[in-house]
Amino acid sequence: QGIGFDSADAGIWSQAVLVGGLVIWLLTYLFRVGTHKMTYNQQLKNYEDAVLQKRLEEMTPEELAQLQAEVEEEKKS
Incomplete structure (x- = not known):
């Protein structure tokens, strides 16, 4: 009015x-x-990335080499 x-x-x-x-x-x-641009999805992705990064940082060079070999085998398959 x-x-x-x-x-x-x-x-x-x-x-x-x-x-x-x-x-x-x-x-x-x-x-x-x-x-999938919701806040929850983004927070979950950030958390998963942080956990994986932390695990990679804690691995020994031998474990990293073994992981890399496994990844290469999967790529060939």
Whole structure:
């Protein structure tokens, strides 16, 4: 009503804006779910990467050589 609409039109337009915003938010949410860009997925990936990095840093040179040989064998298969 503050911008010149009567009460019926103001109600309709405010609901339209609310529903439009909700639809846009829902579409962005579904897009993030579909592309796995959710906060939880990103945190899980970061945690897994950090755990693997820590394990690699703790391995001895012999263990690293053995792991590399296993990886090479899998690539050949």
